Amino acid sequence: xxxxxxxxxxxxxxxxxxxxxxxxxxxxxxxxxxxxxxxxxxxxxxxxxxxxxxxxxxxxxxxxxxxxxxxxxxxxxxxxxxxxxxxxxxxxxxxxxxxxxxxxxxxxxxxxxxxxxxxxxxxxxxxxxxxxxxxxxxxxxxxxxxxxxxxxxxxxxxxxxxxxxxxxxxxxxxxxxxxxxxxxxxxxxxxxxxxxxxxxxxxxxxxxxxxxxxxxxxxxxxxxxxxxxxxxxxxxxxxxxxxxxxxxxxxxxxxxxxxxxxxxxxxxxxxxxxxxxxxxxxxxxxxxxxxxxxxxxxxxxxxxxxxxxxxxxxxxxxx
Numbered sequence: 001x002x003x004x005x006x007x008x009x010x011x012x013x014x015x016x017x018x019x020x021x022x023x024x025x026x027x028x029x030x031x032x033x034x035x036x037x038x039x040x041x042x043x044x045x046x047x048x049x050x051x052x053x054x055x056x057x058x059x060x061x062x063x064x065x066x067x068x069x070x071x072x073x074x075x076x077x078x079x080x081x082x083x084x085x086x087x088x089x090x091x092x093x094x095x096x097x098x099x100x101x102x103x104x105x106x107x108x109x110x111x112x113x114x115x116x117x118x119x120x121x122x123x124x125x126x127x128x129x130x131x132x133x134x135x136x137x138x139x140x141x142x143x144x145x146x147x148x149x150x151x152x153x154x155x156x157x158x159x160x161x162x163x164x165x166x167x168x169x170x171x172x173x174x175x176x177x178x179x180x181x182x183x184x185x186x187x188x189x190x191x192x193x194x195x196x197x198x199x200x201x202x203x204x205x206x207x208x209x210x211x212x213x214x215x216x217x218x219x220x221x222x223x224x225x226x227x228x229x230x231x232x233x234x235x236x237x238x239x240x241x242x243x244x245x246x247x248x249x250x251x252x253x254x255x256x257x258x259x260x261x262x263x264x265x266x267x268x269x270x271x272x273x274x275x276x277x278x279x280x281x282x283x284x285x286x287x288x289x290x291x292x293x294x295x296x297x298x299x300x301x302x303x304x305x306x307x308x309x310x311x312x313x314x315x316x317x318x319x
Contacts, residue, residue, distance in 0.1 A: 013277045013305070014053070015052075015305040016302050016304050017038075017053055019046055019055050019059075020040040020042050020044065020046060020302075022042035023283065023299040024039070024040050024297030024299070024303060025041065025066060025067065025283055026038065026069045026284045026297065027039075027296065028070055028286045029287070029295060030050075030093075031072055031073075032289070034050055035047055036048040037079045038070065038297055038303050039067030039069060039070040040066070040301075043065055043067060044061060044063075045059065045063075045067055045070055045079060046059055047060070047096070048303065050295075059096075060079070060096045063084070063085050066083060066084040066109075067082075067084075068084065068111045069112045069113045071114055074115070074118070074119055077093055078092060078119075079091045080122055082112060082113040083109070084109045084110075086104065086110060086126070087102035087104055087106075088113055088122060101139055103122070103141075105132055105145075106130070108126055108128040108152075109126060110125070111125055111152065112124065112125040112154065113125075113156070114158045114165075115136075119136060120137070121142065122134040123156050123158055123165050125153030125156040125167055126152070127152035127153070129151060129169075130145035130146060130147055131145065131146035131156055131165065131167055132146070133146070133179070133182065146167075146182050148188070149167065150171045152170040153167050153169050154169060154195060154198070155168040155198045155199045156199070157201050158179070159205040159222075161205055164205065164222065165177040165179055166201060166208050168196030168197065169195070169196055172192050172194060174192075174208065175188050186225045187225065191218055192216065193212070193214040194212050195212060195213045196210050197238070198239075198240065198241045200242055201222075202248045202265075203247070206222055207221060207222060208220045211241065211242040211253060213238040215235050215238060215255075216232065217251065217253055219265065219268075229266075230268050232251075232263055234261070235253065235256075235257050236255075236257040239256075240255060240256065241282070241285045245291045245308075247291060248265065249264070250263060250264060250265060250271060251265060252285045254282030254284060254298075256281045258278045258280060258281065258282060259274035259278075260274060260275040260294060260304075261275075262275075275294075275296075275306050278298040278300050278304065279300040280299040281298060282298050291308065292309050293307060
């Protein structure tokens with residue numbers, strides 16, 4: 001009898017989380033890696049046990065409309081959300097109760113929120129075309145709205161040192177802002193041909209990744225505003241979400257082609273094959289703090305957790 005060696009891929013999806021009744025717009029890991037938060041068109045936020053893949057507690061209720069964005073505080077005790085009802089809110093993860101009153105000021109839906117690493121400030125982006133900075137303790141808007149985009153602000157992110165904000169817009173541009181002054185840094189970053197759906201800083205704050213409904217992922221130098229390497233364009237549909245791995249070596253993306261992809265930052269090449277499993281558009285993706293897992297949320301109403309360590313790994317079996 002001959003012994004043959006064959007190579008197979010191990011399935012990467014380790015949990016499928018079902019509880020939302022409508023599209024899932026935003027998913028993220030807590031900074032301690034123990035929890036996942038998800039926001040949905042059903043108007044709720046769910047907290048999940050990241051290890052067990054089980055829902056924790058009751059749905060968080062309070063927004064009157066789609067919850068477009070969720071973000072954890074650095075100590076993992078609070079979740080910040082932005083929603084269709086034009087408000088930004090803070091929630092206690094343990095109790096699911098609101099912390100203080102809603103932050104009001106935007107004139108239209110809040111599409112994206114980001115929380116500073118010191119937990120003192122929130123940045124939000126809205127379909128009213130502005131960004132706002134908020135004081136967490138008082139709930140008051142800090143300074144004037146950041147104006148410059150000519151259409152909806154789809155995504156915002158803060159650099160790890162808190163000095164810069166990046167935003168992506170329906171006006172097809174990426175902008176960098178000085179957090180303290182609220183002034184733009186340099187000229188808008190141009191290159192996408194459709195809505196910029198998501199932006200994120202690299203962990204060291206030196207690069208920005210952006211994705212667009214043009215199906216392309218781009219990496220930019222914060223210092224020069226120039227593109228870094230070639231565009232990544234292997235998805236066959238709109239790219240809705242991108243995030244850097246904690247070590248800054250990889251990017252994860254979610255697309256209308258129903259897949260989750262991982263890319264090598266240095267080469268722009270895919271790492272392994274795309275993760276398949278969602279039955280509809282992948283609207284949000286994020287890495288866990290240790291870089292070993294990915295969470296994705298989809299318009300198929302599910303959250304999925306994927307094991308990154310086995311991406312592209314092959315196992316030899318003797319037959």
